[in-house]
Amino acid sequence: MKNILALLRRFYLFLLFLALQGLALSLLFRNNRFHSAEMVRHSSDLVGSVYSRRSQLSEYLRLGEINDQLSLENALLRSAASENYWQLRTEKDSLRDTTTMQRYFYRTAKVVNASVNREKNYITIDRGMLGEVRADMGVIAGGNIVGVVRSASEHFAVVMPVIHSDFKASVRLKRSGAFGSLVWRGGNAQLADVIDIPKNIPVASGDTIVTSGYSTYFPANIHVGVVEWVDDTDNDYHLIKVRMGADFRRLDHVLVVSDIFKEEQDTLLNKVEQQDAANSKR
């Protein structure tokens, strides 16, 4: 007994070290899973408000540039508005157009914090549950995809951008329509990879990559980026490097996309999957 106590006294620092490390590492590895409590903390109102003060200041210093961006976007939107289109047909069947129904809804948000040079980068935006921003909504900026909302608190939400090692989205080549997956493997914050496109489909640098619309995060045909180069040395698939349209180093105004049909689509898929699971069990 005396020996054990002496041993403890001798090594108590190392034991304390091991205990604290155990605690820290368990926090680290528990929180590294997708959709974890880690995100809630990132978007916690205290840290969020500190970051939003800072971004207010830096935004003020960049007002000129932001104005330019916004007026450019305004011009694009204005030219897309219906009154700018010349009517080819003179007759109209009805005043209310019942052939379309709004599916995607856009909300503005401002970036209050963003990292670009880590392996797992996050973006914090100043809209949360009170602004109807929820997890799994897409985020775009200037018409380019940025990421997906991971978690929201009352006033803030944390976005997992394309430049996060766990990010994955369904995209396609605009020219051929072939589908692939958009991922990012670290390094340059403007270059992402498109994988899973078979080699028999022609790809050249300069081709445009857009979203596929398969997931409920983004509408179809949102601009992702332009093919920078293609590496064909490996196996059966192209390795495509894409220069992304969104500049992750200087994001300030973003749009959060909510899919009005999302719940319906997800529930339907879930139902079918459950039925199949039940059938196969039988």
Place this chain on the structure above:
Amino acid sequence: MLQTVSVNIVRVLFLVLLQALVVSRVQLFDGLIFPWVYIFAILMLPFETPKWFVMLVGFMVGLLMDYFSGPIGLHTSACIFLGFLQPIVQKILAPREGYDLTQRPTVQRMGLAWYVTYAGVLTLAHHSWFFVMEVFRFSDFLYQVLHILLSTFATLVLMTIGQYLIYNSKNASL
């Protein structure tokens, strides 16, 4: 005593905010150089601080830093390691007549050579632990090593400049 405690708390808060709001925003060579200057708060603890308490301070400072950046537990883990090594390094570097326990490890008190060795070894240990825990791939081995060494150097330079700026004879109590 009370003054020492409050000065250290203020220093921790100031450095963590400085790190989160300013230093982490500086992007040198695509993130190749990424200094973590907030560890200055741990390095500056007085010599009389009990060894177990240094580690506990490391734990708390790391946790606070984690709330501002990165997944929770990453800085915590690296700072516990730093807090564990700090008394050991101090013991190895102890001058023949021992330390004046009421003092803190500053350039003015201990000399530039002593300070650079002390802070250099501990910063290298902290940064290596941190970057290895964050991401380690053998594919970019050289890049990772370069990343650790350059970041350590940047942190060390910033901390040493900070010492000269803050700790002159006028406000030696800070």
